[in-house]
Structures are given as C-alpha cells and as structure tokens.
Amino acid sequence: MARVLTPRTEDYPRWYQDVIAKAQLAENGPVRGTMVIRPTGYALWERMQAELDSRIKAAGAENAYFPLFIPEAYLTREAEHVEGFSPELAVVTHAGGKQLAEPVVVRPTSETVIGESMAKWVSSYRDLPLLLNQWANVVRWELRPRVFLRTSEFLWQEGHTAHATEADARAYARKILHETYEDFMVNVLAIPVVVGRKTAAERFAGGTNTLTLEAMTGDGKALQMGTSHELGQNFARAFDISYSSAAGTVEHAWTTSWGVSTRMLGGLIMCHGDDQGLRVPPRLAPIQAYVMVVKDGDGVREAATKLRDALRDAGVRVALDDRVETPFGRRAVDAELKGYPVRVEVGPRDLADGNAVVVRRRDGGKTPTPVADVVGAVRAALDADQQALYDEATAFRESRTTEVATLAEAIEAAAEGWVRVPWSAVGEAGEAKANQSAVSVRC
Amino acid sequence: MARVLTPRTEDYPRWYQDVIAKAQLAENGPVRGTMVIRPTGYALWERMQAELDSRIKAAGAENAYFPLFIPEAYLTREAEHVEGFSPELAVVTHAGGKQLAEPVVVRPTSETVIGESMAKWVSSYRDLPLLLNQWANVVRWELRPRVFLRTSEFLWQEGHTAHATEADARAYARKILHETYEDFMVNVLAIPVVVGRKTAAERFAGGTNTLTLEAMTGDGKALQMGTSHELGQNFARAFDISYSSAAGTVEHAWTTSWGVSTRMLGGLIMCHGDDQGLRVPPRLAPIQAYVMVVKDGDGVREAATKLRDALRDAGVRVALDDRVETPFGRRAVDAELKGYPVRVEVGPRDLADGNAVVVRRRDGGKTPTPVADVVGAVRAALDADQQALYDEATAFRESRTTEVATLAEAIEAAAEGWVRVPWSAVGEAGEAKANQSAVSVRC
Numbered sequence: 001m002a003r004v005l006t007p008r009t010e011d012y013p014r015w016y017q018d019v020i021a022k023a024q025l026a027e028n029g030p031v032r033g034t035m036v037i038r039p040t041g042y043a044l045w046e047r048m049q050a051e052l053d054s055r056i057k058a059a060g061a062e063n064a065y066f067p068l069f070i071p072e073a074y075l076t077r078e079a080e081h082v083e084g085f086s087p088e089l090a091v092v093t094h095a096g097g098k099q100l101a102e103p104v105v106v107r108p109t110s111e112t113v114i115g116e117s118m119a120k121w122v123s124s125y126r127d128l129p130l131l132l133n134q135w136a137n138v139v140r141w142e143l144r145p146r147v148f149l150r151t152s153e154f155l156w157q158e159g160h161t162a163h164a165t166e167a168d169a170r171a172y173a174r175k176i177l178h179e180t181y182e183d184f185m186v187n188v189l190a191i192p193v194v195v196g197r198k199t200a201a202e203r204f205a206g207g208t209n210t211l212t213l214e215a216m217t218g219d220g221k222a223l224q225m226g227t228s229h230e231l232g233q234n235f236a237r238a239f240d241i242s243y244s245s246a247a248g249t250v251e252h253a254w255t256t257s258w259g260v261s262t263r264m265l266g267g268l269i270m271c272h273g274d275d276q277g278l279r280v281p282p283r284l285a286p287i288q289a290y291v292m293v294v295k296d297g298d299g300v301r302e303a304a305t306k307l308r309d310a311l312r313d314a315g316v317r318v319a320l321d322d323r324v325e326t327p328f329g330r331r332a333v334d335a336e337l338k339g340y341p342v343r344v345e346v347g348p349r350d351l352a353d354g355n356a357v358v359v360r361r362r363d364g365g366k367t368p369t370p371v372a373d374v375v376g377a378v379r380a381a382l383d384a385d386q387q388a389l390y391d392e393a394t395a396f397r398e399s400r401t402t403e404v405a406t407l408a409e410a411i412e413a414a415a416e417g418w419v420r421v422p423w424s425a426v427g428e429a430g431e432a433k434a435n436q437s438a439v440s441v442r443c
Numbered sequence: 444m445a446r447v448l449t450p451r452t453e454d455y456p457r458w459y460q461d462v463i464a465k466a467q468l469a470e471n472g473p474v475r476g477t478m479v480i481r482p483t484g485y486a487l488w489e490r491m492q493a494e495l496d497s498r499i500k501a502a503g504a505e506n507a508y509f510p511l512f513i514p515e516a517y518l519t520r521e522a523e524h525v526e527g528f529s530p531e532l533a534v535v536t537h538a539g540g541k542q543l544a545e546p547v548v549v550r551p552t553s554e555t556v557i558g559e560s561m562a563k564w565v566s567s568y569r570d571l572p573l574l575l576n577q578w579a580n581v582v583r584w585e586l587r588p589r590v591f592l593r594t595s596e597f598l599w600q601e602g603h604t605a606h607a608t609e610a611d612a613r614a615y616a617r618k619i620l621h622e623t624y625e626d627f628m629v630n631v632l633a634i635p636v637v638v639g640r641k642t643a644a645e646r647f648a649g650g651t652n653t654l655t656l657e658a659m660t661g662d663g664k665a666l667q668m669g670t671s672h673e674l675g676q677n678f679a680r681a682f683d684i685s686y687s688s689a690a691g692t693v694e695h696a697w698t699t700s701w702g703v704s705t706r707m708l709g710g711l712i713m714c715h716g717d718d719q720g721l722r723v724p725p726r727l728a729p730i731q732a733y734v735m736v737v738k739d740g741d742g743v744r745e746a747a748t749k750l751r752d753a754l755r756d757a758g759v760r761v762a763l764d765d766r767v768e769t770p771f772g773r774r775a776v777d778a779e780l781k782g783y784p785v786r787v788e789v790g791p792r793d794l795a796d797g798n799a800v801v802v803r804r805r806d807g808g809k810t811p812t813p814v815a816d817v818v819g820a821v822r823a824a825l826d827a828d829q830q831a832l833y834d835e836a837t838a839f840r841e842s843r844t845t846e847v848a849t850l851a852e853a854i855e856a857a858a859e860g861w862v863r864v865p866w867s868a869v870g871e872a873g874e875a876k877a878n879q880s881a882v883s884v885r886c
C-alpha cells in the first residue's frame with residue numbers, strides 16, 4: 001500500500017501538515033497566516049464547542065457578543081496590554097470609502113472592549129460577579145504561521161468576569177481552569193494536561209497571574225492548550241469598572257479572563273495521531289462508529305443500514321458509508337486518516353457467517369462479531385478506547401519526563417521531552433538562560 | 444406605574460430603541476455602527492442558531508469556516524459584486540506593525556473566498572453538489588446604523604453551494620428558502636413571512652435571482668428577514684469552479700448563496716413587541732416559563748422550586764426568580780420587557796388556597812391555578828400562544844395590506860402598509876418611480 005503520510009519519526013512537522021491535508025481538516029487561506037477549516041475539521045471544533053459551552057454555562061457564565069473592531073485608543077489604556085499586543089495588531093484605516101478619523105484595530109482579545117461595557121453594567125456589589133463569555137474570531141498577525149497552532153485569525157471562546165474581591169476572582173479563574181478546561185481536556189479530549197502557572201516573563205499582557213494547561217505532543221514538546229488569567233485590578237482601573245460596596249465605599253472590581261481556541265485541534269492531532277492519521281477520542285468524535293458496506297452482496301446494504309439504525313438508537317453518533325463505487329481500500333484509508341474510533345465493516349463473506357467486523361482505530365484490532373452483538377461491542381470499544389488513549393498519552397508523557405536537580409541538567413534533558421526541576425534551581429535568571437536554549441519554563 | 448417604554452403609536456422607532464435598551468438586548472459598541480449583544484439578546488440568537496443549524500444540516504449542508512480577511516483583488520473578479528459592495532468595505536492596510544503590500548478587506552460576505560476553495564475541491568461531477576455553510580461575523584460599513592437592523596458588523600450564517608446544473612442550483616435555493624427559512628420563521632418565530640423575488644434593481648450584487656422572505660413590522664413596513672440567491676455561473680466563471688461531467692466535458696458549476704442574520708432579532712421585536720416590551724414566541728424562547736417567588740412565606744420558596752423542577756422535567760425551558768430582596772413589581776416589569784411567554788407567580792396568599800398564578804405574556808391573562816395543574820396549564824399556554832402570536836401577526840398584516848390596480852394608488856396606499864398590485868401595472872420604470880416615494884417593490 002502506498003505511503004499516505006510522512007512517518008512521524010522521519011519528519012514530525014511534515015507528518016502534522018500531512019494529517020491536516022489528507023484528513024481534509026483545514027488548509028491555508030489566501031491571506032497569509034489565515035486558515036480555511038474544512039467540514040471534517042469544523043465538526044471536531046463544533047463538538048469541542050458543545051462540550052465546553054455546557055461546562056461554561058454550568059460555571060454560571062452567560063454568552064454575549066462584543067464588537068470585532070476596537071478603538072485604537074482603548075488598547076493603550078493598559079500599558080502592558082498594548083505593549084504585548086501591538087506587534088500583532090491588524091488595523092483598519094479605511095472604511096465606507098473613506099479614511100477613518102481614528103483607526104480601529106481588529107480584536108486580538110477583548111479585555112478592553114468588554115471592560116468598557118462592564119464599567120457601564122456594574123455599579124453595585126449586587127451586580128457582581130459579572131460572568132461573561134463569547135465565542136468569536138480574533139486576529140493576531142503571525143509571521144511564522146502553522147495551521148491550528150499559530151494562525152493570524154483563529155476561533156476561540158474568551159471568558160471575562162468581574163468580582164468584588166481578589167479572592168473571588170482568584171477562585172473563579174481556578175474554577176474555570178479545573179472544572180471547565182481540565183475536565184474537558186482530560187475526560188473528553190483524553191489528554192493528560194499538566195496544570196501550572198506561567199512565569200512572570202510569559203504571563204498575559206496586563207495580567208497578574210496566568211494559569212496554563214499544557215499537553216505533551218508526540219515529539220515530546222509542550223503545547224499550551226488553554227489559559228486562565230487573573231487580571232488584578234489593572235483593567236478595572238483602566239476602564240473604571242467600579243462598584244459601591246455594601247459598606248458604601250466605591251471599589252474597583254477584580255477581573256479575570258480565560259480562553260481556549262482552535263489551537264486545541266492541533267493539540268488533538270499531535271497528542272493522539274499516529275502514522276495512519278488522526279485518532280479521535282470517542283467522547284469527542286462527531287462520528288463514533290462508521291458503518292461501511294464493503295461491497296454489495298446478498299442483504300449487505302440492508303444489514304449495514306440496520307446496524308446504523310441500531311447504533312443510532314443506542315445513542316452512538318454513527319454514519320453509513322455505502323459508496324461501493326469507490327474502492328473499499330481507499331475508503332478504509334480515509335476512515336483511518338479521519339480517525340473514526342470504530343469501523344463496522346459489513347461485507348458478503350462475513351455476513352454469510354452472520355458476522356460484521358468491528359475495527360478499532362486505536363490499535364487497529366479487527367474482531368469478527370455476530371451482527372446481534374455489534375452494538376454492545378461498539379459501545380464497549382468506545383468506552384475502552386477513550387480510556388486507552390488517555391493512558392497511552394499519560395505513559396508517553398511519563399516516559400519523556402525526566403527528574404533533574406540543576407538547570408544545566410534540565411536544559412540538556414529538555415531536548416528529549418519535559419523536565420521536572422525545582423524552581424529554586426531555576427529562578428528568573430535561570431529562566432532567561434533556559435529560554436536562550438529554546439526551553440520554556442512553567443512553575 | 445411609571446411608563447417604561449415610549450408607546451408605539453407615539454414614536455415607533457423610539458419604542459424600538461427603548462425595548463432594546465430596557466430589555467437589555469443590546470447596545471451600541473464604541474466604534475460607530477457596531478453593537479454589543481447582551482446576554483438576554485444573545486440567548487435569543489443562540490436559540491435561532493440552534494433551530495436553523497439543525498434545519499441546515501437536514502438540508503445536507505456541512506459547516507465550515509473561511510477567513511475573515513479577503514484579498515482585495517478577489518472582490519474585483521466579479522464586476523457587479525465589487526460594485527455592489529465597494530462602498531461598504533472596511534480595509535486593513537496595516538498589520539504586524541507594517542503596511543501591507545496588498546490591502547485586505549474584512550469580508551462583507553464570502554462568495555469570493557469560498558469560490559476560491561470550491562474551485563480547489565471540485566473536479567468531477569461526483570464532487571457535486573458541494574453544500575457548505577458558515578456561522579460568522581461580517582462587516583458592511585453603515586452610515587445610518589440601527590441596532591440589529593443595520594449594523595457595521597453583524598452575525599449571520601451564509602450558505603454557499605455548487606451544483607452541476609442550473610436546475611439543481613435553482614431547486615436548492617428554493618429548498619433552503621422554504622424548508623429552512625420559511626419553516627423556521629413561520630413555525631418558530633411565529634412570523635407570517637411573505638416569500639417573493641427581488642426585482643433586478645434590488646438583487647444581490649453578482650446574482651441572477653434573489654428570493655426573499657419579508658415580514659411586516661408593527662408600523663406596517665416590510666423587513667427583509669432572509670434571502671436565498673441563485674448566482675448563475677457568475678462566481679463559477681470568476682473563480683473557475685469547474686468540473687468534468689459524466690460525458691467527459693468540462694463545465695462551470697452553478698452556485699447559490701443564502702443567509703439570515705442578527706437582523707432577525709429586529710424583526711422579532713417589531714413583529715411581536717407591544718407597549719410592555721418583547722413577546723417571545725414559546726418555541727423560540729430560551730426561557731419559556733419564569734417561576735417567580737412573589738415574596739417569602741410559608742412554603743413559598745419550596746413550592747416555587749418544586750414547580751421549577753416539575754416544569755423542567757416536563758421539557759419546559761424554565762428559570763426560577765427568587766430574588767425577593769428586589770421589589771416584585773420591578774421584577775414583573777422586567778419579565779414583561781424580556782417577553783418570557785409564561786410567568787408562574789408563587790406567593791403566600793394564593794399558595795394558602797393551593798394556587799399559583801399563571802400569567803400569559805401574550806394577552807396579559809392571569810389565571811389562579813391549582814399547583815398540581817400548573818405544568819399542564821403552562822404547556823397548554825405555550826402551545827396556544829405560539830399559534831396566537833402567529834395569528835395576530837397574520838391578521839395585522841392582512842389589515843394593513845391593500846389591493847390596488849394602479850401604480851399611483853399603490854404609492855398612496857403604501858403609506859399605511861403593504862400594497863398588492865399587478866406587476867404589469869409597475870414594471871421597471873414604475874419601480875424607479877415607487878422608489879422615489881420611498882416604496883420598495885417585490886415581485
């Protein structure tokens with residue numbers, strides 16, 4: 001069989017690009033750094049959105065929508081914020097056939113424009129906490145774009161909250177980190193993320209504390225999957241988000257922001273992909289079971305259709321592939337590329353024995369299964385492989401994480417994966433030195 | 444009681460703005476013409492999205508995402524398209540700290556950038572039809588913005604499809620018009636839309652036929668709620684969307700596009716709103732039943748909570764308001780403004796008689812109802828009021844539609860509402876004349 005993908009060991013970045021192209025997940029847009037998310041990729045994003053959105057609502061936040069365009073002057077109100085984002089801004093200077101009196105920036109994130117609204121909506125301690133979220137596109141101009149990982153435009157959710165006290169803000173940033181993000185990443189994406197803090201040098205521009213969730217990719221690197229920031233009173237001061245307390249004093253609020261983006265699609269590919277393509281964890285998968293008519297024959301199509309219906313009735317997300325005019329081998333390769341967790345292959349020979357073949361994407365296992373037992377076998381496989389993907393990723397991470405005692409050892413060992421080293425052996429000077437060796441630090 | 448809203452008969456546009464502000468649906472953004480959609484307004488949009496998205500998927504279209512930024516050169520490839528949209532474009536000239544070699548436009552619609560992708564993805568008749576949809580923000584600079592109705596940035600879905608034949612494209616544009624849009628507007632929004640064609644003068648820039656759904660607003664005007672366009676082979680030629688036919692010839696595809704937007708929120712307000720605020724049709728409503736603790740008292744909170752749970756278990760979208768520290772009158776006025784279809788008021792006096800009061804937003808009717816019967820009464824009210832809102836809007840539209848025979852009569856009668864006049868009495872010259880009198884024509 002012809003090689004479909006560059007093997008990971010041969011050229012990992014090339015393998016990543018191959019998966020995205022061959023599984024038809026996405027491609028580059030015409031403007032440099034932008035991307036087109038194709039239906040197969042977007043369906044994964046929609047499932048991520050659905051799972052996250054219900055967790056965000058359970059955490060009490062309400063969805064809203066704020067403008068794409070932000071007055072340039074807003075960004076400059078918080079000094080570190082503008083410094084952090086200036087190099088990445090896209091600026092609209094002409095609109096409606098005229099030059100604009102004041103240029104507007106395309107949002108790189110929405111702390112400022114949401115801060116302006118919060119200031120209007122908050123006046124009393126009774127208005128707090130104010131818990132908002134939006135699903136939106138944002139723009140950060142990228143010089144070295146890479147689909148899903150670093151793109152000039154990406155899709156994300158950004159939560160923005162205001163609280164009466166620092167303790168409340170801190171607790172909420174952690175609640176989102178653990179109950180929304182970590183729970184989703186561990187239990188749906190099957191990715192054993194490590195939860196940590198960013199160092200002062202890598203913190204969000206304008207924030208006081210950045211909490212991060214990091215995954216280990218298949219080449220032993222760290223990928224940031226999401227962040228939750230405490231913003232102190234910085235934005236509350238810049239936008240005057242203040243409230244009268246129960247005691248009658250006027251106080252600035254404490255704010256947070258938190259986001260995850262289409263970058264998670266890159267994490268998904270790199271954590272679970274293998275040399276045959278994507279492996280989608282069952283709980284995420286838009287298509288959990290893919291019923292394939294191998295070729296036409298006595299009762300084959302009918303049996304496949306019945307299995308599709310039975311799986312659907314059992315609550316499995318299922319699709320039927322009866323395109324027998326396309327060679328079966330090609331369709332099977334495509335199903336592997338796209339990472340459907342389970343295939344149910346229905347062909348004349350097996351069916352004559354009363355069987356269909358249940359194929360598991362995770363390990364390639366193929367089990368001829370009596371037709372009457374297929375639904376049960378599929379459900380068991382989905383449960384088992386959700387856990388197995390998580391265990392596999394955890395074992396891989398552990399195998400690529402080294403415990404060391406000194407900074408010098410850490411920099412050397414980081415070439416192979418992750419390193420656990422006491423912060424006392426690093427410090428801010430050590431962090432700068434590690435960065436020079438292309439090693440980044442979480443504490 | 445103090446007047447909450449400007450009455451419709453006093454100043455209709457002012458009433459519209461009042462509803463949007465007082466029901467906390469939206470407000471103006473800092474950049475002229477943009478809007479902030481607040482949680483109450485966004486929840487309505489989310490329900491619209493959910494109902495439409497399932498119908499779009501049922502029509503076979505798949506969701507994808509295409510870039511916000513479009514090379515300026517793309518728009519000029521279809522001559523009428525660029526002429527139509529040029530005056531409304533927002534242009535990014537600087538990004539990443541530099542002047543761009545080629546300016547990029549912020550999408551006003553995505554025919555061009557999607558056409559470029561379709562050209563790559565279509566090569567054989569087997570690739571057709573190609574049925575795509577995206578949920579996105581678009582920008583059309585507005586000189587006279589009005590929240591929801593005309594905003595410089597708005598949210599919408601835009602479907603884009605390519606077909607092998609003109610007949611297929613025509614049939615699909617009509618399928619979406621009727622099975623997706625009309626079905627949603629009639630059965631969910633309870634708006635008796637009139638389906639028609641736009642005249643050549645009002646057609647989509649670059650299209651060959653524009654089908655439209657129009658609602659009558661509370662002041663007797665027409666509001667376009669959605670459109671479905673046949674684009675002929677214009678975009679297929681401009682972007683070279685071509686395919687090899689079964690016979691082996693190379694042919695240009697036939698494309699369509701279709702969209703509905705946050706403008707529907709304006710239509711919803713203006714079709715069903717009254718002098719107390721919004722009236723949300725039950726099938727749309729994010730909150731169908733609003734259970735209110737009138738004030739604390741023996742078992743009141745417990746009874747209200749039980750009713751909330753019972754309604755939820757019966758499949759009703761329900762919320763509990765037990766903020767007894769806020770005066771009941773203020774909360775009731777707020778509930779009317781927001782248009783919750785049914786309120787269930789639970790207070791000590793009625794509860795002593797074993798009753799709660801079921802209040803219907805549509806006609807203000809209040810019925811003391813034995814607690815055990817509340818769930819049934821609420822469900823019956825939701826069904827009845829969905830239909831009643833539709834019937835009311837239909838009766839209003841009929842009362843404001845006049846049959847006339849000549850253009851002169853038509854222009855005069857149009858001051859009061861809609862006019863039905865034979866197209867033979869209008870024609871293109873007549874249309875121009877009608878436009879001068881601020882009357883627009885559908886055929």
Ligand SMILES: [Zn+2]
Pocket residue numbers: 236237239240241242252
């Ligand atoms: Zn202040």
Ligand SMILES: [Zn+2]
Pocket residue numbers: 679680682683684685695
């Ligand atoms: Zn061509």
